[in-house]
Amino acid sequence: MSEDIIRFDKVEKRFGDLTVLNKLDFSVKRGEKVSIIGPSGSGKSTVLRILMTLEGIDGGSVTVDGEPLWHENSGDGSLKPASEKHLRKMRGKLGMVFQHFNLFPHMSVLRNITEAPVKVLGLSKAEARQRGEELLELVGLADQAQKFPSQLSGGQKQRVGIARALAMRPSILLFDEPTSALDPELVGEVLNVIGKLADEHDLTMLLVTHEMRFAREISDRVCFFDRGKIREEGTPEELFTDPSEDRTREFLSAVLDQ
Numbered sequence: 329m330s331e332d333i334i335r336f337d338k339v340e341k342r343f344g345d346l347t348v349l350n351k352l353d354f355s356v357k358r359g360e361k362v363s364i365i366g367p368s369g370s371g372k373s374t375v376l377r378i379l380m381t382l383e384g385i386d387g388g389s390v391t392v393d394g395e396p397l398w399h400e401n402s403g404d405g406s407l408k409p410a411s412e413k414h415l416r417k418m419r420g421k422l423g424m425v426f427q428h429f430n431l432f433p434h435m436s437v438l439r440n441i442t443e444a445p446v447k448v449l450g451l452s453k454a455e456a457r458q459r460g461e462e463l464l465e466l467v468g469l470a471d472q473a474q475k476f477p478s479q480l481s482g483g484q485k486q487r488v489g490i491a492r493a494l495a496m497r498p499s500i501l502l503f504d505e506p507t508s509a510l511d512p513e514l515v516g517e518v519l520n521v522i523g524k525l526a527d528e529h530d531l532t533m534l535l536v537t538h539e540m541r542f543a544r545e546i547s548d549r550v551c552f553f554d555r556g557k558i559r560e561e562g563t564p565e566e567l568f569t570d571p572s573e574d575r576t577r578e579f580l581s582a583v584l585d586q
C-alpha cells in the first residue's frame with residue numbers, strides 16, 4: 329500500500345452560500361479501507377458524489393489513480409476542464425453502493441447486474457451472465473437471479489447493489505451509508521458481505537457510515553469529518569479509544585450512547 333489512488337487537494341465545494349468542503353485535503357492509498365464518520369451535514373456524502381462526478385468542485389483538485397478527475401491535459405502541459413469522454417473513463421474506475429439501492433425496478437436481479445457490463449464494458453451477454461452469477465454467489469443470492477427488486481428484502485436489494493457495482497470491475501468501491509435505509513435486523517447480512525469483500529479482495533474501499541462498530545472492524549483508517557474538513561484521523565484503535573480532539577470525543581460519545 330503506497331501510492332495514493334484518491335487524492336483531494338484543497339478541494340472547495342459550495343452550494344450557494346453554504347461551504348460544504350472547506351479546502352479539504354484527503355487521500356486514500358491503493359487497497360486501503362477507509363471509513364468516513366461525522367455529524368450530519370459535514371460533507372461526507374459530498375466527497376463520494378464528487379468522486380462519482382455527480383457533483384463538480386469549486387476549487388482545488390481531485391486525482392483518481394494518478395489522473396485529475398475534473399480536468400485533463402490539453403496537450404501543451406496545461407489542464408482544461410474534463411470532457412465528457414474523460415469523465416466517462418474516470419467513472420469506470422469507481423463503483424458506488426447507494427443508500428437507497430438505486431436498482432432498476434423493471435429488470436430482474438441478474439439483468440440489473442449484467443446490463444452495464446454489456447452496454448458499457450462491451451462484454452458478451454454470456455460473459456456478463458457468467459460473471460453476474462458468480463457475483464450473486466458472492467453476495468449469497470444465487471437463487472434470486474430471476475426475481476425482481478420488488479420481490480426482495482432491503483438487505484437483499486442492497487446485496488444486489490453491491491454485486492452490480494462489482495460487475496463493472498472498479499478499482500475503488502464507494503459505499504454511501506449502505507445500511508442506513510435498512511431495518512435493523514437486515515443490517516448484519518449487508519455488513520457481512522462488505523466485510524467479506526474487505527477481507528478477501530484488494531479493492532480500495534471508501535465507506536461513509538453511521539455504523540461505528542463496523543467502521544472499527546473493517547477499516548485500516550477512520551476519518552472524522554466536521555464542517556467540511558477532516559478534524560481527526562487514525563487507525564480505528566486510535567480514533568475510537570483515544571481520540572485527541574474534544575470534537576471527536578463529543579461526537580463519539582453521542583453516537584455510541586444511542
Ligand SMILES: Nc1ncnc2c1ncn2[C@@H]1O[C@H](COP(=O)(O)OP(=O)(O)OP(=O)(O)O)[C@@H](O)[C@H]1O
Nearest residue numbers: 343346348366367368369370371372373374375536
Ligand atoms: N444538491 C445540493 N444542494 C444544496 N445543498 C446540498 C446539496 N447536496 C448537499 N447539500 C448540503 O450540503 C451539506 C453536506 O451534505 P452531505 O450530504 O455531504 O452531508 P453528510 O455529512 O453526508 O450528511 P448525512 O450524514 O446527513 O448524510 C448539507 O448541509 C446538505 O444539506
